[in-house]
C-alpha cells in the first residue's frame with residue numbers, strides 16, 4: 061500500500077543507530093496541514109518541511125503534534141512554530157515540557173486537519189506520554205517510536221515500561237490499520253504482522269524474565285509463540 065496523497069514525509073538529517081535513516085516528520089492535510097514530529101531546528105530542516113508542504117498544495121501549517129518528547133521528535137518543534145505560526149500541541153502528561161505549547165491532547169481526542177481528522181491514541185511504553193495518531197479515513201497509523209519501519213522499539217526503564225508497551229501494542233491490534241507510518245524507517249504495509257512480530261520480538265530480548273513473571277502472575281498467557289494480555 062502506498063502513502064495517500066495528502067500525507068508526505070520529510071526525513072530529518074539525523075541518521076544514527078537509534079534514528080535509523082533519520083526521524084520521519086509527517087505532513088498531513090490539504091489546504092491546511094498538521095505536522096507530526098519535528099526533529100531538528102536547523103533552517104535546512106524547516107525549509108524541507110515547508111517546501112514539502114507547499115508541494116502538496118498546503119497553504120498553512122496549522123498545528124504541530126508530537127508523538128513523544130524525545131529530542132529526536134520534538135527538537136525542532138518550537139522553531140517550526142516560530143517560523144510558521146502553527147499551534148503546538150503536546151500530550152497532557154507533558155504539559156509545560158517545551159514551555160510554549162498552545163494546546164494539550166489526550167487519548168481519544170480528535171484533531172482536525174484539512175480533509176480529515178486524527179484520533180489521538182495514548183500508547184505509553186517507549187515513553188510514558190507517547191501517542192500514536194490514527195486516521196480512520198485512510199486507515200493509517202502514525203506510530204511514532206512504538207513501531208518502527210524495521211527493528212524493534214527500544215524500551216528504557218524507568219520512563220519506558222515494557223508492560224505498558226505490550227498493552228499498547230495489543231490495543232493497536234484492535235484498530236483497522238492498512239498502513240503504519242513509523243517515526244523511523246520505511247512505511248509498514250502489513251501492520252498486523254508487524255505489531256504481532258513486535259509482541260514476539262519483545263519475548264526474544266531481555267524482557268524474557270519479565271514476561272515469565274507476568275505469566276506466573278497470570279497477567280500474560282503464551283499461546284504458540286504469541287503473548288496475550290489477560291484480565292482486561
Ligand SMILES: [Zn+2]
Nearest residue numbers: 130132205243
Ligand atoms: Zn525516535
